Amino acid sequence: MVCVTQQKSCEKLINKGSKLIKSESDEIFVIHVIKDDWRYFSEMKESDALEYLFTVSKAVDAELIVYKSDNIERTLSNTAKENKIDTIVLGKSLEEKKQQNMIKRLKKQIDFPIHWKIV
Secondary structure (H helix, E strand, O other): OEEOOOOOOHHHHHHHHHOOOOOOOOOOEEEEEEOOOOOOOOOOOHHHHHHHHHHHHHHOOOEEEEEEOOOHHHHHHHHHHHOOOOEEEEOOOOOOOHHHOHHHHHHHHOOOOOEEEEO
């Protein structure tokens, strides 16, 4: 599972996730979660951003899923559990404080074995 944001640099994450595929039975999910009161993709036009994510995901045979949720970490955790995800790919967090660091918050939410790839 590759967790992406609205940034165009997410292509690097998606490509990293695709390199983890070991067999034909492996799947890759590209997930973007936004809070209910946020716009989908800050400065990009929403249609352009979705088209971009869809195109990049399709190029590596990944399934793109976009959620709206007030609890991003729970949504990512539930998606990982429901899809029997064994590896999560995330971009490196620039946040130093635990409460602002998505990686730390998500690791706290996940209650099952998972491999972490921080790019």
